[in-house]
Amino acid sequence: MPSLGAILVNNKVSNVRAPDGEAAAERVCAGVAHLLGLEPWQVFPSSTGVIGWRLPEEEMLAALPGAVAALSGGSALPVAEGIVTTDLYPKVRRVGLGAGSIVAFGKGAGMIEPNLATMLVYVLTDIAVPRATLRAMLARAVDASFNTISIDGEMSTSDTVAIVSSGAVPCVDLAEFEGALTRVCRELAGDIVRNGEGVRHVVRVRVVGAPDNAFARALGKSVVNAPLFKCAVAGNDPNVGRLVQAVGKHIGIHASGMDISRLRLLFGGVEIFADGVFRLDPEKEALLREHLRSAELYASKPDASGFFAPQVHFPPHERFVEIVIELGAGEGIAEVIGGDLTHEYVSENADYRS
Amino acid sequence: MPSLGAILVNNKVSNVRAPDGEAAAERVCAGVAHLLGLEPWQVFPSSTGVIGWRLPEEEMLAALPGAVAALSGGSALPVAEGIVTTDLYPKVRRVGLGAGSIVAFGKGAGMIEPNLATMLVYVLTDIAVPRATLRAMLARAVDASFNTISIDGEMSTSDTVAIVSSGAVPCVDLAEFEGALTRVCRELAGDIVRNGEGVRHVVRVRVVGAPDNAFARALGKSVVNAPLFKCAVAGNDPNVGRLVQAVGKHIGIHASGMDISRLRLLFGGVEIFADGVFRLDPEKEALLREHLRSAELYASKPDASGFFAPQVHFPPHERFVEIVIELGAGEGIAEVIGGDLTHEYVSENADYRS
Numbered sequence: 220m221p222s223l224g225a226i227l228v229n230n231k232v233s234n235v236r237a238p239d240g241e242a243a244a245e246r247v248c249a250g251v252a253h254l255l256g257l258e259p260w261q262v263f264p265s266s267t268g269v270i271g272w273r274l275p276e277e278e279m280l281a282a283l284p285g286a287v288a289a290l291s292g293g294s295a296l297p298v299a300e301g302i303v304t305t306d307l308y309p310k311v312r313r314v315g316l317g318a319g320s321i322v323a324f325g326k327g328a329g330m331i332e333p334n335l336a337t338m339l340v341y342v343l344t345d346i347a348v349p350r351a352t353l354r355a356m357l358a359r360a361v362d363a364s365f366n367t368i369s370i371d372g373e374m375s376t377s378d379t380v381a382i383v384s385s386g387a388v389p390c391v392d393l394a395e396f397e398g399a400l401t402r403v404c405r406e407l408a409g410d411i412v413r414n415g416e417g418v419r420h421v422v423r424v425r426v427v428g429a430p431d432n433a434f435a436r437a438l439g440k441s442v443v444n445a446p447l448f449k450c451a452v453a454g455n456d457p458n459v460g461r462l463v464q465a466v467g468k469h470i471g472i473h474a475s476g477m478d479i480s481r482l483r484l485l486f487g488g489v490e491i492f493a494d495g496v497f498r499l500d501p502e503k504e505a506l507l508r509e510h511l512r513s514a515e516l517y518a519s520k521p522d523a524s525g526f527f528a529p530q531v532h533f534p535p536h537e538r539f540v541e542i543v544i545e546l547g548a549g550e551g552i553a554e555v556i557g558g559d560l561t562h563e564y565v566s567e568n569a570d571y572r573s
Numbered sequence: 574m575p576s577l578g579a580i581l582v583n584n585k586v587s588n589v590r591a592p593d594g595e596a597a598a599e600r601v602c603a604g605v606a607h608l609l610g611l612e613p614w615q616v617f618p619s620s621t622g623v624i625g626w627r628l629p630e631e632e633m634l635a636a637l638p639g640a641v642a643a644l645s646g647g648s649a650l651p652v653a654e655g656i657v658t659t660d661l662y663p664k665v666r667r668v669g670l671g672a673g674s675i676v677a678f679g680k681g682a683g684m685i686e687p688n689l690a691t692m693l694v695y696v697l698t699d700i701a702v703p704r705a706t707l708r709a710m711l712a713r714a715v716d717a718s719f720n721t722i723s724i725d726g727e728m729s730t731s732d733t734v735a736i737v738s739s740g741a742v743p744c745v746d747l748a749e750f751e752g753a754l755t756r757v758c759r760e761l762a763g764d765i766v767r768n769g770e771g772v773r774h775v776v777r778v779r780v781v782g783a784p785d786n787a788f789a790r791a792l793g794k795s796v797v798n799a800p801l802f803k804c805a806v807a808g809n810d811p812n813v814g815r816l817v818q819a820v821g822k823h824i825g826i827h828a829s830g831m832d833i834s835r836l837r838l839l840f841g842g843v844e845i846f847a848d849g850v851f852r853l854d855p856e857k858e859a860l861l862r863e864h865l866r867s868a869e870l871y872a873s874k875p876d877a878s879g880f881f882a883p884q885v886h887f888p889p890h891e892r893f894v895e896i897v898i899e900l901g902a903g904e905g906i907a908e909v910i911g912g913d914l915t916h917e918y919v920s921e922n923a924d925y926r927s
Contacts, residue, residue, distance in 0.1 A: 235814065238850045270814020271851035371800045446725045446800070446914075450922030460589065460624020496592045497625035521879060527916075560800075561923065562881075565916050568804035 223383050224261035226341060227251050229279060230304045231268040233377045243274045250280045254287045265339050265379050267304060267326070295343065299324035302339060305567055308533050310410040314399040319346035319388035321396075323403045327411045338365065338411060340380040342403065347386035348396060356397045357382050364404035367436070369557045370415035371564070372444040380404075412556050413516065413534050417527075417564025420452050420514050422557050423539035428481070429551030434474065436553035438544065441469035443557025452540055453559040455515065457507030459484070459491045459499065466544060481547025486510070488541060514538045519562055526570055527562040577737050578615035580695060581605050583633060584658045585622040587731045597628045604634045608641045619693050619733050621658060621680070649697065653678035656693060659921055662887050664764040668753040673700035673742035675750075677757045681765045692719065692765060694734040696757065701740040702750060710751045711736045718758035721790065723911045724769035725918070726798040734758075766910050767870065767888050771881075771918025774806050774868050776911050777893035782835070783905030788828065790907035792898065795823035797911025806894055807913035809869065811861030813838070813845045813853065820898060835901025840864070842895060868892045873916055880924055881916040 227248065234240045248262040255262075266274065291297070299309035303326050311324040327338030348356070361380050382400075390396050412421050424442050429435035442448065445465035451458035462484065470477055484492040487510030489503055517531040539556075581602065588594045602616040609616075620628065645651070653663035657680050665678040681692030702710070715734050736754075744750050766775050778796050783789035796802065799819035805812035816838065824831055838846040841864030843857055871885040893910075 233814070236817070236846075236850050269812070270817060271846075271853055446918075447922055450919055453919065454923035456923070458623070460587070463590070463624060492590075492625075496590050499625055521875065525875060559923075560919060562916055562919050564800075565804055565807065565914060565919055568801055569808035569810070569913075569915065 222261065223263055223381075224257040225251055225255055226263045226265065226381065226383075228265045228267070228302050228339060229274070230266075230302070232266060232272050232274055233268045233270050234266040234274045235270045235377065237271060237273045240274060243276045247274065247276060247279050247283075250283050251287075254283055263381060265377070267339060267377050295322050295324050298341075299326075302326040305416055307414050307529055307531060310407060310414060312403045312406040312410065314403050316346060316396060316399045317388070317391050319344060319390075321346070321399055321403050323407045325407055325411060327415075338378050338380075340365065340404075340407065342380070342382040342400070343384075344382070344400075345385045345387040346390050346396060347388060348384060348390050348393065352393065353382060353384060356400055360397070360401040360404040363401055364408040365411075367439075367553070367555050368408050368412050369440050369443050369555065370412065370418065372440070409537065409556065410534065412558055413537070415558045416567045417529070417561040418558030419516050419519060419529075419561050419563065420511065420540050420559040421516070421538075422449075422452060422542065422559065424542045424544065424555045424557070426544045426546065426551070426553045426555070428546040428548055429553070430474070430477075430546075430549040431551040432553055433551070435546075435551040436555060437473065438466065438469050438546075439553050439555030440557075441465055442542065442544070443555055446560055449558070449560035452511060453519070453561045455508055455511040457486060457504055457511060459486060459497065459507070462486065462542065463492060463497075477546075477548055479546070479548070481545070483545040483547070485543035485545075486541075511540060514540045521562070521566075527566040529563050576615065577617055577735075578611035579605055579609055580617045580619065580735065580737075582619045582621075582656050582693060583628070584620075584656070586620060586626050586628055587622045587624050588620040588628045589624045589731065591625060591627045594628060597630045601628065601630060601633050601637075604637050605641075608637055617735060619731070621693060621731050649676050649678050652695075653680075656680040659770055661768050661883055661885060664761060664768060666757045666760040666764065668757050670700060670750060670753045671742065671745055673698060673744075675700070675753055675757050677761045679761055679765060681769075692732050692734075694719065694758075694761065696734070696736040696754070697738075698736070698754075699739045699741040700744050700750060701742065702738060702744050702747065706747065707736060707738060710754055714751070714755040714758040717755055718762040719765075721793075721907070721909050722762050722766050723794050723797050723909065724766065724772065726794070763891065763910065764888065766912055767891070769912045770921045771883070771915040772912030773870050773873060773883075773915050773917065774865065774894050774913040775870070775892075776803075776806060776896065776913065778896045778898065778909045778911070780898045780900065780905070780907045780909070782900040782902055783907070784828070784831075784900075784903040785905040786907055787905070788903075789900075789905040790909060791827065792820065792823050792900075793907050793909030794911075795819055796896065796898070797909055800914055803912070803914035806865060807873070807915045809862055809865040811840060811858055811865060813840060813851065813861070816840065816896065817846060817851075831900075831902055833900070833902070835899070837899040837901070839897035839899075840895075865894060868894045875916070875920075881920040883917050 244264050248264050249259040251262045252259040299311045306326050313322045321344040323342040325340035422443050424439040426435035426439045442465045448461040448465050451461050486507050489506055490498050521527050598618050602618050603613040605616045606613040649665055653665045660680050667676045675698045677696040679694035776797050778793040780789035780793045796819045802815040802819050805815050840861050843860055844852050875881050
């Protein structure tokens with residue numbers, strides 16, 4: 220029997236630092252265990268929602284019998300649909316591997332800079348991999364996937380990536396399994412950004428030539444979190460000065476002595492900065508604008524009440540706004556994925572429909 | 574004769590890292606000097622606007638005779654009006670001191686986290702203070718004023734704070750002069766945030782009990798730049814979890830070993846977190862909501878074309894959203910002033926009217 224027997228997810232209240240919060244979660248887990256014939260420690264709880272308020276323990280306990288009665292095998296889609304909050308669509312990725320498969324599903328749309336964030340991800344597989352090996356593989360896969368994304372630089376205490384194996388199918392090749400696991404995680408991470416709160420463009424920043432990988436990743440995150448650059452992307456405006464500002468601010472704060480004479484920047488494959496000066500002309504501007512337009516996920520438009528609701532209910536494409544930053548200062552590389560800053564983000568997080 | 578003879582400010586193009594940019598600025602300064610009978614080095618240039626494009630040198634040289642002919646003495650208001658860009662109103666502050674006075678005016682609305690930012694500030698006085706003393710006083714006054722504010726965490730290469738004295742009035746008391754200078758700078762810094770791009774609430778974060786003043790200021794800046802917290806303030810939503818997230822994220826990254834058992838948070842004077850848990854109830858929530866509403870500068874409303882233009886043409890009040898963070902971990906203190914994240918900010922920076 221696997222050590223984990225059930226995963227319980229609730230939304231609306233994240234049960235963070237609420238008085239008596241830990242004991243409340245344990246009582247609800249015990250309720251689940253009792254109904255499923257498990258030990259309480261076999262139930263894994265996840266809570267997402269408003270920080271600081273108490274878990275609605277009584278209501279949750281009362282709802283458990285109905286939830287248990289509704290359990291069914293087969294597709295992971297109902298679970299992926301069930302855990303969404305401000306997500307626009309369920310997110311599921313699957314890779315088949317011999318007679319087995321790896322299925323991952325997750326929710327997460329705001330307060331996302333994993334390390335982790337208000338992101339809940341569950342990976343299920345029927346392939347048997349020893350527990351310690353599986354745990355180490357998951358850590359590496361998370362580092363190469365969920366830890367490279369950022370919606371708004373905000374972090375959360377409620378982040379979860381859990382993997383569960385039924386062990387039904389023998390593992391033929393551990394390296395192949397790890398490759399498949401990493402691919403599933405990277406694809407799902409992309410989906411999470413694509414469906415990030417208010418995200419209308421997914422931005423992929425590749426940093427090369429950094430002093431080390433950690434610096435490369437930190438620089439990439441600074442760029443995808445720079446509000447003026449994010450606004451320019453939202454507006455399909457190739458305002459490259461804001462990009463260079465974000466790069467310069469990060470280097471100025473964290474590596475002010477760095478030789479940046481070899482700094483070179485590409486935007487949508489087009490060189491925009493080299494040899495210490497901008498390389499701009501109206502023809503390039505038109506190319507950049509078209510690159511931004513082609514990566515737009517949906518048009519921004521308020522509804523009759525002035526609320527900006529995303530005009531999309533499925534991922535229409537998987538294109539990126541592509542930024543390359545060549546530092547010429549070492550061998551460090553990183554890829555970071557983020558989004559733009561839009562009216563839809565502000566509506567989601569500042570406007571409330573009564 | 575004072576060493577500085579003229580200040581030339583242009584907007585639209587910031588002349589940053591454009592090919593031949595430095596020489597172009599020098600030629601325009603020489604043009605000003607020629608018309609005013611000064612040496613070129615007596616002309617101080619300031620440029621603000623889009624990064625990366627060339628200064629429109631020919632057009633500027635052609636416009637100089639008209640600008641020189643329009644020079645007049647008396648009020649600083651025409652200059653304060655002349656240098657605004659996305660500012661909603663001119664910003665001038667004055668303090669009288671004996672027979673003399675200190676007048677400061679500035680522009681700046683976005684890309685503002687001074688240290689400095691796209692902020693241009695000029696301080697004029699007729700009080701005679703020795704050059705080296707004046708320079709040291711200005712540095713201290715800037716640190717206590719413009720360096721404590723942040724609109725969006727974005728920095729610029731075009732920041733300027735310049736002080737010019739005619740030396741006409743003897744200085745009776747240097748300490749009194751420095752106090753007046755600091756006061757003028759702090760008041761003007763407040764105006765700049767109040768008029769920041771899209772700012773509908775000014776947030777004042779006071780940090781006390783930090784390991785040192787630098788940590789206190791950095792924590793305050795992290796809080797006023799946290800996008801989800803800024804959105805909550807915009808929506809008059811006392812979502813204190815987002816505030817605590819911003820505090821926790823900063824401490825987690827920069828001082829993960831810090832003992833935060835004495836952490837205490839006040840919001841609008843109301844205790845919301847102490848002894849490791851949130852202290853919330855519906856009555857407190859109502860108080861916090863009212864505190865946010867009372868600090869709102871104007872209501873958010875799109876125009877017929879869907880563009881969110883600020884509904885204000887003057888500073889209607891000088892109230893703040895007041896946050897106090899008690900760390901209980903030392904003697905360091907700081908005060909940081911920032912704004913919310915609004916549809917008006919996104920419209921200003923992502924939406925373009927053709």
